[in-house]
Every structure is written in structure tokens, then in C-alpha cells.
Amino acid sequence: MAARTGIFPTFFLSGFECSTFLWKDQGRRDLCEETRHREHSDEDYAMLRPLGIAVAREGIPWPLVDRGGDYDFSCIDPFLEAQRRHRILPIWDLCHYGYPDDLDPFGDDFAPRFAAYARAAASYVTARTDGGPHFFTPMNEITFFGYMAGEWGWAAPFGKDRETRRRLTLAMSAADIAGVKAIREVVPDARMVHIDPLIWVVPPRDRPDLAEAARIESYDDAYIAWDVIGGLRHPELGGSLEILDIIGFNNYSFGQMEYREQGPHSALEPGDDRIRPLCDLIEEGWKRYRRPCIVAETSGLKGGRPEWLNDVVSEGLAAVNRGVDLHGICMFPAVDMPNWHSGEWLHNGIADVERLPNGSLMRVPYIPYVEALHDWQRRLGRVTSLDDDPFDEAIDLDDIVQAAKALAPEADVDWH
Template sequence: MAQRPGIFPTFFISGFECSTFRWKEKQRRDLTEETQHDRHVREDYNILRSLGIAVAREGIPWPMIDVGGRYDFSRIDPMIEAMAECQISPIWDLCHYGYPDDLDPFSDAFTERFASYCRAAAEYVIPRLRGPYFFTPINEITFFSFCGGEWGWAAPYGTTKEDRFRLRLSLCKAAIAGVKAIREVEPQARMVHIDPLVQVVAPRDQPDQIEAAEHETYVDTFLAWDIIYGKEHPELGGSPEILDIVGANNYSFGQMEYRAQGPHQALEPHDDRIKPLHDLLQTVWQRYQRPMIIGETSGLGGGRAAWLKDVVEESLAAVNSGMDLHGICLFPAVDMPDWHTGEWLHNGICDLVPEGDDLKRVPHEPYVAELRRWQKEFNRVIALDEDPLSDPVELQDVVDAAKRLRKVPDQNWS
């Protein structure tokens, strides 16, 4: 890892909630609008710049851009302008749970239309921003297939395990086609395929569920990445180069106790069955041997700083053991609402505080202080250089910090 520069200009990354699903009542949600990121885009990117973060996951809302196969990308022009002004490099999220109303995600037309849209998106954004260029074709294929394919939370409102498998296969097929379409425009474009890190355990009093729990942990969790890599369903055209960068999301609720029906139950904070993040990352690394990032991570409320400390120490342990880890995405940059209740989660770098019709951005100071402490530990600036995109992060600084902090820490799930 230390023998070459990092993939990204900064080790710490961030991003903005940008879901555009049709939710349970079949209404279209637009989380970019709900968080007012569309109204505060310059302020939001200036906040990242002031925090020494030069990379952000940002969404292009497919169902709002693509109307019957005709594209209008003007909606993202303010984002592009703000990125250029603040010198923030995007990881463009091309499908964040939402797709056009006239498409059936189980059809061949879905794959063809998605590939065309990916090509058009690349043709639009690449001439307008400096490279390198990063894309996430379809966000969290595995979670999307549960959310829309088995639990019925979002379109296409599937309700069975068979629906979940069919949706995942279709999304993987589309994602592979999307990667190929983007690389017709820019052969050097990098892909970041995002999915959750998951560990599922059987209830202590139900040993008969051990096999099912282990199947979800070691088979089901990895199937989408396996298909994109080409390990499974090679007829769809996956390969290691198409998988490219693995984005592994890490949240406390990713470690769960098995339930035969519906979502599993998140483990309590001090459950002795919780595995360290280092161990979860090791499973991903051994399976693919591809560059990795923590694709999303955040604590909640007053536990955000402690969560960040734990995640960074575990990530440094991963670096120290030889994993090719290139970044940690503090997600989201600004608060987001719980999809079900609408209550603010208080999981962002900034809380959102209502002021009349406006949502004021208020940095969570303990979280920011912990971020700055680690930037100093890495011997990095805590605000961006004059031209942060001119030189990627020197991973030797991260490796040196890992050597100074060899221990894998105790869990602190606040």
C-alpha cells in the first residue's frame, strides 16, 4: 500500500444522502431536497473543504434526469459548479434506489436504458470537471434487493426471497452494463461498488438457525460483489476490473441476530458476538484482493466521535495487516431523516437545525475535533491545500500512523 500514492486526494471522504426511491405509499422521495442539499450545495461543499475533505459521494437522480430516455442534467449543474469552485472530487452515484417510473427493473429494457443513461451521465460530467473520475453505478445492490425485493419498503415492492434474488441479479446485470458504458466514454474511469458489511448470528437459543445466519454472512452478503467480480454468473460479464474498488459500508446495525421473516435485529452495543471491523474487512480483502474504502460509516448522536475513533483505529489495523484500504467515508456530511419516521438521525458531520423554512448546518463539534485529531495523526492538513486535486494522499502517512497504533481496539459502540 505504501509503495504507491492513494487513489483519492484525501483519506477522509464524505457524501450526501441522495435516495430517490418510490417509498411505501408509492410517493417519490427526494432526500437531496429533504435535506436541502440542493439549496445549500455551495455551503455544504465549503464545509467539506474547511474540514480537509476533498472527495464526496454525490447523486445524479436517475428518475428525475431520465424521462422516457430523454435526459436533462441541468439539475446537477449547481453541484458541478460548487465542486469546481471548492475543488471537491465527486464519486457520482448513478442509481440510489430510484429508477424511472416507466421501467420494469426485471426487464432487459432496464439494463439497456441504464447503460444508455450511464453513458450520457459520463458524457455530461467528465468534460465539466477535472479527473480522475469515479462512479458508483448502483448503490448498495444487496440492500436495495432486500428493501425493494423482499421487505416491500420501496419500488418494485417485492415481498419474497425469490423477488429479492431476481432483483439483485437484474441490478448486477445493469451495473455491469453501466460500467462498460461509462468506460466507453472514459476508459480510465474508476468504479466504487458500495454494499454493507454484514455479520448475522443465530439467536442464542436457536442453534438450528446457525446455518441460515452463516449463509447470510458469508454467501448472501457477497453475492452482488461476486457477480460484478465474475465469480458468480460469469455470463453477465463481471470481472475484477469491473468490480474495481470495493466500498464496504460499516454501521452498528450491520451486525445482527437472525430473524426468519423481515429485517434482522441489530445486536446490542456490548454483545460479545460483535466482530471487530478489522475482521469484517479481512473477509472482503481475502475474497477479492481489490482496493477498498469504507464506503459509509457514522455513529449516532453523542456517539459520533467515539464511533469515528473506533473505525479509524480498526482501519489502521487493517492497513497494518496489509489490506489495500484507501479511505473512510464519513456519511452523511449533513444530517438525514429516518426514512420511516422522518426524525433527524443526528448522524452527520453537521446537524440540521430548522430555522423557519431553512435547515441550518451546525457542525457537531466533538465529531469534528476527532476528525482533526486523526488528520494531524496522519500528518495531513486540516483544511485543503490550494489545489487538493493535484496530488493524491500519501498513503505512507497512513501506514506510519498504523505502525504507531498497532493494537486492534476494544469495541466502543456508543
């Protein structure tokens, strides 16, 4: 039987926080600057090689490079150089929660402007990359951005109601579709990774009247962007499953929530009997589109990171045993990031950040997390460090399938 070829050269992926939103009380923010990722780009990419990770999500800051249709991409040159030197394959994120100051996401020029930028970005990075394959995430977490910027008022355009949230989600989805088509004019075989959170919303125990509202958020609103991009809703916008391409499921502890009529919902506490196994959520999302998928972001916090990885990998393998076409798990971020609201370091990265007396930010790998990663790599027959040419062949997914069968993990609600 022929080997079943995976999409990526390694099963475990990583990435770097790269938000550039216009934040509610701080103006334009650049998380790459806050983490000093550009300054430490060589060190950050070098860290991935001994981890056996050959793929990293990386951002191009649309608000910072687009000057009214003129582009200056020089800010990503350190990333391109580090990727070439350390042989790391990027998934380029073209809009991570931020758009240029002179644009209105509800304006007629939003989608064409994004498409022109996406075309220019694809041209820039592919001209400076040693061959392919080429991967892009045109608009990151459209559905979540709809909530945070359209209903909760955290970021521009600072919407405060469900209708604005839905309008923003559709506007970003339309721009995404236009961006995919523009990228493929430059790189016809480019692959797209469309990313949003897996969520589960339940009504408060004393409010059964909110059960239908919670169900709508779980089974309808959570899938709006993927549905539109995949052509299942609003087909007049030009979506299709080919444009949707690869599904990226993000999974964090706060993705399972109790419904609130106003503001963000309340995360379910560990041990709550309303929590669902991650395996079930992955399976439901995959069956809706039956496209290749990855866990595109996941991480625990502080000392819980190793146990979180163990739970997520076990749930992912349980989903593989149900037939889900899972191609990888992304440990995100590689380097710690600040809490958007408080500025405190989250301690959710593969490496923590320590501020030295001179103000520089030192990367310190969290060894128990690294050890948990290497343990899973050995159990799945994956490399624990990269050789000189990690792109010489993609992974054989049959290895993952056989390991999943042998390990036979059960879907489990007791993960936290």
C-alpha cells in the same frame, strides 16, 4: 523506496444523502430535496474545505433526469458548480435506490436503459469538470437494495420474499456491469467504487437450528453483488475484477444482526458477545477480491459520533496492519438526513440541520465530531484543511501504513 500512491487526494471522504426511491407509503421521494442539498449546495461543499476533505459522494437522480431516454441533467448543475468552486472531487452515484417509473427491473430493457443513462451521465459530468480523475458508483448498495426492495417491501418493486430479493440483486448487478462498460466507452480510465454493507448475522441463542441460515446470509448473500460484478458468480453477465475495481465497505451499528425468519433482522445491542471486530469483517471482505477498498459510509448517532469515528479509524488501521489495501474512510453523510421511516433527523452528519422559523434548514457542524476528525488527521499526517490545489497529488499510503504500525491498534469487539 518509491511512495505508494493512494487513489484519492485525501484519506477522509464524505458525501450527501441522495436517495430517490419509490417509497412504500409516500410515493417518489427525493432526499436531496428533503435535506435542501441542491439549495445549499455551495454551502455544503464549502464546509468540506476546512475539514480537510477533498472527496464527496454525490448523486444523480436517475428517476428525475431520465424521461424515457431523453435526459435533463440540469438538477445537478448546482453540484457541478460548487465542486468546481471549492475544488472537491465527486464520486458520482448514478442509482441510489431509485429507477424510472416506466421501468421494470426484471424486464429485458432494464440493463440497456441503465447503460444508456450511465453513458449520458458520464458524458455530461466529464464535459463540465476540470480534468480528472473520474469516479462513479453505478448502482449503490445493490445487495442492501435487494433486501429493502426485494424482500422487505420498503421500496419499489416491493418484493416480499427471498427469491424476489435474489432476482432483484442479479438484475441490478447485470445493469451495473452494463453501466460500467458504457461509462468506460466515454471515459476509458474512469474508476468504479462498488459499495455494499459489511454485515454479520448470528442465530438467536435459543434457535441453533437457524445457524446455517445465518451463515449463508453472512458469507454468501452478503457478497452476491460484488461476486457477480467481479465475475466470480454468473460469469455469463460479463463481470470481472477490473469492472468491480474499488470496493466500498459500508459500516453501521445495525450491520451486526440476529437472524429473523420474517422481516429485517434485529440489530445486536452494544456489549453482545456475538459482535465481531470491524477489522475482521474488512479483512474478510478484502481477501475475497484483493481490490483497493475504502470504508464508503460510516457514522455514529448524536453524541456518539466522535467515539464511533475513533472506533472505525482504529479498526481500519488494524486492518491496514493485516495487509488490507485501505485507501480512505468516508464520513457519511456530511449533512444530517431524516430517518427514512419516521422523518426524524438522525443527527448522524458532520453537520446537524436546524429548521429556522422561516422554514429554511441551517447547517450546524457538530464540533466534537469535527475535533475527532482533525485529531485523526494530525495523527495520520493528513491535512486538516485544503490548500488551493488539493488534487496536485494523491496521498502517500506509506504515511498511513507507518501511522498504523506506530499506533498499533488492536481489533476490538467493544465498539458501539
